[in-house]
Amino acid sequence: MPKREDIRSVLVIGSGPIVIGQACEFDYSGTQACRVLRDEGFRVILVNSNPATIMTDPEFADATYVEPITPEFVEKIIAKERPDALLPTLGGQTALNTAVALHEAGVLERYDVELIGADFDAIQAGENREKFKEIVAKVARERGLNAESARSVVCHTMDECLAAVSELGYPLVVRPSFTMGGVGSGFAYDETDLRRIAGAGLDASPTTEVLLEESILGWKEYELEVMRDRHDNVVIVCSIENIDPMGVHTGDSVTVAPALTLTDREYQNMRDVAIAVIREVGVDTGGCNIQFAVDPRTGRMIVIEMNPRVSRSSALASKATGFPIAKIAAKLAIGYTLDEIPNDITKETPASFEPTLDYIVVKVPRFAFEKFKGADQTLTTHMKSVGEAMAIGRSFSEALQKALRSLEKKDSSFTWAGEIAGKQDLLAACRVPHDGRLRTMQQAIRAGAGAEELFEATSIDPWFLDQLFLLHEEAQELAGAPELTAGVLQRAKRHGFSDAQIGEIRGIDEARVRDLRHALGLRPVYNTVDTCAAEFAAKTPYLYSAYDEESEVPYGTRQKVIILGSGPNRIGQGIEFDYACVHASFELSRAGFETVMVNCNPETVSTDYDTSDRLYFEPLTLEDVLEVVHAEQQTGPVAGVIVQLGGQTPLGLAQALKDAGVPVVGTSPESIHLAEERGAFGRVLAEAALPAPKHGTATTVAEALAVAEDVGYPVLVRPSYVLGGAGMAIVYDDETLTTYMAAQEGGHPVLVDKFLDEAIEIDVDALYDGAELYLGGVMEHIEEAGIHSGDSACALPPITLGSHDIKRIRAATEAIASGVGVRGLLNVQYAMSAGVLYVLEANPRASRTVPFVSKATAVPLAKAAARVMLGATLAELRAEGMLPATGDGGTLPLDASIAVKEAVLPFNRFRGVDIVLGPEMRSTGEVMGIDEFFGIAFAKSQAAAYGELPTKGRAFVSVANRDKRAMIFPVRALADLGFEILATEGTAEVLRRNGVRAKIVRKHSEGTGPGGEPTSVQCILDGEIDLIVNTPFGSPGQSGPRLDGYDIRTAAVLRGIPCITTVSGLAAAAAGIQAIVRGDVGVRSLQEHAQALRG
Amino acid sequence: MTNPATGAVLVLEDGRAFHGTPYGAVGETFGEMVFNTGMTGYQETLTDPSYHRQIVAMTAPHIGNTGVNDEDPESGRVWVAGYVVREPSRVVSSWRADRSLDDYLKEQGVVGIAIPGTRALTRHLRERGAMRAGIFTAPAEPLEDLVERVRQAPAMAGADLAAEVATTEPYVVPALGAKRFTVAAVDLGIKGMTPHRMAERGCEVHVLPATATFEQIMAIRPDGVFLSNGPGDPATADVSALRAVLEARVPFFGICFGNQLFGRALGLSTYKLRYGHRGVNQPVQDVRTGKVEISAHNHGFAVEAPLDGPFDTPYGPAEVSHVNLNDRCVEGLRLLDGRAFSVQYHPEAAAGPHDAAYLFDEFCEVMSRAQA
């Protein structure tokens, strides 16, 4: 069936900001979909509030709306654009929920928009757990298949929950409907658990519905990725087996593809059930995933759930098999059938087949618990990981070890060095699923644990356990070999041991191992991911390394550029860096280079085999990168390697690559050092006469106190050896400083900086070609300095800085760029305090804000940077039209739209963690609001990040003393807008004295009043408050008001009420609310903004 | 190279050799080298009689993980001439397993080898076509002598093997539930699942030796005649009994080798594919409905037939009913009147997906129409 001709325009909904459970996999799927739809000649209208996505690049759609993904805003877009169809299945749960809301509100009908990809009933049947269970029972009954659902009861109230226990017994699983990544779900072992989890779950579910379910902890867990077309052709793209059994969310489990511990009979039964279910649910076209649990003792099979849309797993399955699920789902949605779509990889065979793998794929999650003190670190039914890495090998052991080192985290790889803890302790630790459990198990094996003991502790399938024993035996073999012969090394390499691991085991240097290995001629080969286990020749070079027989890297004559990606998403290094890498690839390919991408993050657009001329799915360690470079050098000329775009990961490899003779293009490793190393950078600043906050270094308490004395309190302290602001604190007095220093690991120096209180923080992204500076954008933070730039909101163009300030910023940035020797992108963070412009830090690389700036100013900064790195001058790029002919991001016209970036924080995942912002970054993603007026832009950013700002109701205000003066004005604005103001005593006094009516509410620490007056926290929990303003008191570790604030904020997260923690944020919010109340908030596409800006 | 090859080695007739470690029984073995791309179902594959005289390499790296059980074999023994894998499992993990694959291969005397280069081997076969090979687990001769010995092994083209694998005595698989039909199934290398699938649909299946004559077939008064899969070159087989069946207008259904024989009975020719189809993921399209089935395959030969429409045969007009979408190879034939049809692939699956199981229903419908 060919393409439908009755549809001309399609609205695609993206997934919004990166949050836990919904990350850049939806940028990957959405980008693919937009590409397909445009290639097919449709008018594509896109809405996504996330500016860091590739999909929101103006060239991927005809009209790109970076607007909040709420039914209200999407309706405005529909009213304006009048699309024929809405494709809701590629933007995760966000898109699906929005589509359901639009349908239910009658919007789709009113504007005659057809849902394509999945219809309303199918979404209901797939997502409503109750309906879904009926479907499973029906197909099992009618087709005689082995399938059931876990016994369960649907509850809408707490009383129903308690009643259900008698039937199901403890432990049981609590699961809210229509949430993604398991928000609000968990195991209840007793009534206290049940009240807590089910209560929150009822809140989290958009339908106030939770499901209580019998626990099947410890069963084997599987997932199938299924595609169906409108001719009812169905294929299974991939099977995935979770190494962590039932009880750990798939997103947090180590998983492997294909499934490895099923016989054909069991696998085919699963396949039959999956197909029967997708038919019964009525997903007419597109991809969906179905999860299964299998009892390892009996083979009894339970269908856990299905998602009638593409998902994180489908991105993984696409990368694991080379079968692009989202792309094909988009084609199916517009009418094609599977047999009409060619398999991109072979070109000759159709997409109506099931990929077969001759390699093993392992995915490992990456967590960020260190950022969330107080969070429960046990892995359970709701997802907690912030990213993942995938690796491919010719055996499970090879893939697993590659995957672990792809995590790029200390202690993620197996180790055979160092003390071994006691066996019983290790076994006890293995019982509780946690980040790095496989390594704990490996240590237990070192300590003498047996396979039965490990099985008893973990329920992990004996086959996987044996693989750990195999690795242990190989390590011992390696340790005991008299000499590192070619045979010994080869064997270790085939099991995925890195040079570093081999060195560690042999007590020699990693570099020695590498030299020896190269001297023996032992290098990996590169095999192709070809969808067909080599049955047909692959035309698309998507490669992975293995110590195998034949290399399949094609020969070529074009100059090649190797781009190093950014690895697994983590807090501080996410999709923004992938964006920069992808842009570089697109642009360099356009400029005639052959582009080679290296990355190991399966969620990204960079690891789409369609993005670059060649893709290496490889860890980003020195060893793995050197081998890729070598393989590429063997097959053609390599112009250079780009390390500046993938964030800190590739940047950290720069010097070592250069030392190994690899051409690093752009800013040289020596220049990178100048910017990164404090002493060297201090000299650069001194040379340019640019001030930095006074600072010193201390190893002891006494030294720290002396530095503090010198620079003056408050001070910002951080351990010098950690990156990304981990372990940072703002300290106001000797006592706290003493405590902080005492808590540091012995001997490591601590950096002590003068903390610039109430300073305006400014972020700058710029391009430098050695002669000219292009100021990409100057962003003014809404929150004052002291809140990590990644976590604070910012406005571009800056709202309070004058042209004089911009001039100073430009001069300072240019001085730094030239002093450091930048070729390409530079990011500088400044703090403006009492008229002085201090330099906080400079990053000689693409920054997190590059995509935001690019979108806000309609200039593709990363593309330009890539060209500069390969020798183009800014003048040339201006002449080409890539950069504006005159002016730059510092000279935006006064009537330019204002873009506001807002950070999105994962506190709803980490209950109990204080949500106060600080110098340590904790956000997972960001959104952008853009409008002619700042207030509206800010309001849009809030709507996109947290849900709309309230325009009426009750505001509760409780601020620290230092903020009392500054809050008066914005709180009065709220009162004038009709808000009823509630405040704690001190705050209320100040407000009243200034003519703002405020009702006093008891502090939480005061307890309920004699007449039963509730405390602030109780009011929040009872849902009586619509907006909360609470700024933190004092310093960490204090009790009293500090703790009060903590309880207020925790309650806010629990109830999902907007909670503003800075006065500047409050002022912005007040302006936003005012704007909303005043009049109609419109929508405008990026293309329209660009038209206005660049003509 | 005059030294004896060291360690176990897989030697191809064109001289390429892959070194590895012994797996299963030790010794040496010869056969046609083929690869199978299925990721599940090694037990079914090993016991599929169509693999007789073939050395099978598995492209999936980990083999043996779920061990071997007594329920899944497709026949009473392992038929492959030799087995090539990459990562043999060291443990058995399945609640249904009775023993390890390694033990099973040893017990069955099947010589195997584990080599790292299974992908290189597959690519080699893909480029050069199927060829003879030998596995030597402890070779005493130099490599070139081994190559010479491989070259002396019999080739598959022209081989008549059905009789070697088929039952010598007829036996009956009773219908499950009420009996509706009597089926004469000629065993050319039949898999256990095939009569089972028919029995599930109320067929009493009389499995007859490969040499069964028309008279022997008709003696059981069948409602339908079935020709199974099997090894060897279809060009060598005698199709006179089948011709007589078609002449007698008895409903007919054939699978794999049975499809090739049906083609020959219709006057079509068969040819050897470069490297065959062996796996469980092949897209086959039903020409009439346009629907695609994911199907299990195991064939090295195929039927040559016009793809562009019906053609005449001695039994009336016929057509190609199914086509492989990967290479447009003929996957099914049918007399337009519907009473006889066959497919090149495996609707009984085992191993493989069940998408084509409806063909057994069609066979039953044809028989039921003929009964009426």
Ligand SMILES: Nc1ncnc2c1ncn2[C@@H]1O[C@H](COP(=O)(O)OP(=O)(O)O)[C@@H](O)[C@H]1O
């Ligand atoms: N009945 C159960 N008993 C034990 N664990 C369960 C049960 N149901 C689900 N789980 C675990 O919780 C995880 C999340 O459940 P799932 O239904 O897949 O929700 P989500 O929509 O968040 O993916 C699963 O991956 C599984 O490991």
Ligand SMILES: Nc1ncnc2c1ncn2[C@@H]1O[C@H](COP(=O)(O)OP(=O)(O)O)[C@@H](O)[C@H]1O
């Ligand atoms: N001297 C200072 N005074 C005030 N705030 C500071 C100071 N130094 C750093 N900060 C704050 O801490 C945040 C993180 O510090 P930064 O040096 O940029 O580390 P990172 O490498 O994590 O980005 C900054 O965004 C800024 O808000």
Ligand SMILES: [Mg+2]
């Ligand atoms: Mg799930």
Ligand SMILES: [Mg+2]
């Ligand atoms: Mg910073």
